[in-house]
Amino acid sequence: MYSERSTNTKHICECLSAKIIFIHESLLYRTIFAVNMYHFSRIILFVVACIAASDSAALVGDNNITKSTSMEESVDYTKVPFNEKPLYRPPLEEIVDVLRKRLPATFEHVEVSAEECPDLTQDPFNLTAPGLTGDAKLVELGGPPYLLPLVQRDKVYDLVALLRHLRREPALLVGAGAGPWPYVGVNCEGIVNLFVERGRVAQGTRVVTVQPEDAPKGSAGYLQRVLPPHETRSALLGNYLLSEGKPGKVIKVVAKKRIGQSNFITAIREALKEHYGDKVVGAGGAFVLRAGRVKHHVMPDFSATPLRTDAHVDAWLHYFDMRAPIVHVGTLVTGDLGLDLRVQHFHGFSEHGDGGHYHYDTTPQEAHYEGYFTLAASVVRVDQPAHTHSVGRD
Ligand SMILES: [Zn+2]
Numbered sequence: 496m497y498s499e500r501s502t503n504t505k506h507i508c509e510c511l512s513a514k515i516i517f518i519h520e521s522l523l524y525r526t527i528f529a530v531n532m533y534h535f536s537r538i539i540l541f542v543v544a545c546i547a548a549s550d551s552a553a554l555v556g557d558n559n560i561t562k563s564t565s566m567e568e569s570v571d572y573t574k575v576p577f578n579e580k581p582l583y584r585p586p587l588e589e590i591v592d593v594l595r596k597r598l599p600a601t602f603e604h605v606e607v608s609a610e611e612c613p614d615l616t617q618d619p620f621n622l623t624a625p626g627l628t629g630d631a632k633l634v635e636l637g638g639p640p641y642l643l644p645l646v647q648r649d650k651v652y653d654l655v656a657l658l659r660h661l662r663r664e665p666a667l668l669v670g671a672g673a674g675p676w677p678y679v680g681v682n683c684e685g686i687v688n689l690f691v692e693r694g695r696v697a698q699g700t701r702v703v704t705v706q707p708e709d710a711p712k713g714s715a716g717y718l719q720r721v722l723p724p725h726e727t728r729s730a731l732l733g734n735y736l737l738s739e740g741k742p743g744k745v746i747k748v749v750a751k752k753r754i755g756q757s758n759f760i761t762a763i764r765e766a767l768k769e770h771y772g773d774k775v776v777g778a779g780g781a782f783v784l785r786a787g788r789v790k791h792h793v794m795p796d797f798s799a800t801p802l803r804t805d806a807h808v809d810a811w812l813h814y815f816d817m818r819a820p821i822v823h824v825g826t827l828v829t830g831d832l833g834l835d836l837r838v839q840h841f842h843g844f845s846e847h848g849d850g851g852h853y854h855y856d857t858t859p860q861e862a863h864y865e866g867y868f869t870l871a872a873s874v875v876r877v878d879q880p881a882h883t884h885s886v887g888r889d
Pocket of ligand 1 (some may be wrong): 671852
């Protein structure tokens with residue numbers, strides 16, 4: 496069991512008012528150990544930006560970050576492997592039947608339909624495009640081996656450059672990844688939600704950090720912030736739905752009162768897996784938890800000691816109960832296709848400041864999910880780690 500409590504806004508404000516002092520101490524510490532003037536100058540720039548940003552950060556939990564200070568280079572997509580494999584795409588009506596039949600093992604109340612997507616730019620979803628359809632594919636970037644056992648800091652990915660490389664525009668990219676640590680200053684969760692059309696970026700991506708950034712497990716809070724349009728990087732790993740963001744028919748799933756062991760996404764994925772077997776089906780989209788609470792994790796800054804087992808990762812992550820309404824974006828796939836895929840990965844964000852990596856609801860009696868999903872025609876594997884492991888996949 497995890498006893499960490501989410502930090503309320505007042506507590507976040509108190510933490511942030513102490514943040515400038517912490518940053519100054521951090522500066523002194525890092526200065527002593529700086530190995531060259533390049534790193535030193537970057538730390539100075541980061542501190543100036545943090546101090547400038549801390550005034551507004553103290554006012555609200557979900558604020559925009561307004562300064563970019565890092566010149567960290569993004570991965571050159573002409574120099575990393577790309578591999579695309581087709582996914583099986585059954586008719587939506589067939590998927591509806593499969594889920595109607597199998598989800599009642601996990602939820603007492605289940606409604607599944609194939610219908611026109613509601614306008615997802617509206618509350619509570621607040622996506623950057625109205626729909627999920629139009630040449631939909633799954634994109635998996637990097638992977639846990641770039642985070643564990645020790646971070647590989649060169650794995651920074653500019654998502655707009657990726658869309659350019661894939662020649663995709665208009666393009667909606669939504670899903671779960673690691674946020675741009677060179678911009679934020681520390682490792683963070685990324686809840687990607689960006690739309691590119693005619694060269695313009697609509698940015699709804701959030702990042703969530705542990706607060707204070709060096710707080711020990713058990714006494715930390717968290718802070719969700721929106722990235723500005725010019726900061727379009729992520730890092731290390733990511734699972735995204737790529738589409739044109741168009742309105743169109745999607746699968747709607749409403750599930751209430753959980754009676755089984757699986758979480759909402761696992762229940763859907765396992766239902767599809769049981770029915771379709773070796774025919775690998777992939778989907779992506781968004782779901783909102785309308786009532787109840789969910790267990791999330793938020794990654795703290797990178798571990799200085801190697802994280803070699805799931806137990807190490809579990810001890811490193813910070814866990815929190817997050818409050819409804821909370822929206823999640825991500826992907827699921829029923830097989831690996833030999834691409835070392837992460838079979839499901841959803842991150843959540845909210846207007847009230849809660850957000851992180853979705854594990855499961857902690858209030859099964861109250862659980863009320865509403866999700867919209869589109870089937871993907873293929874999965875695009877980008878910069879697949881040459882050496883892999885199974886740690887940190889939950
Ligand atoms: Zn995650």
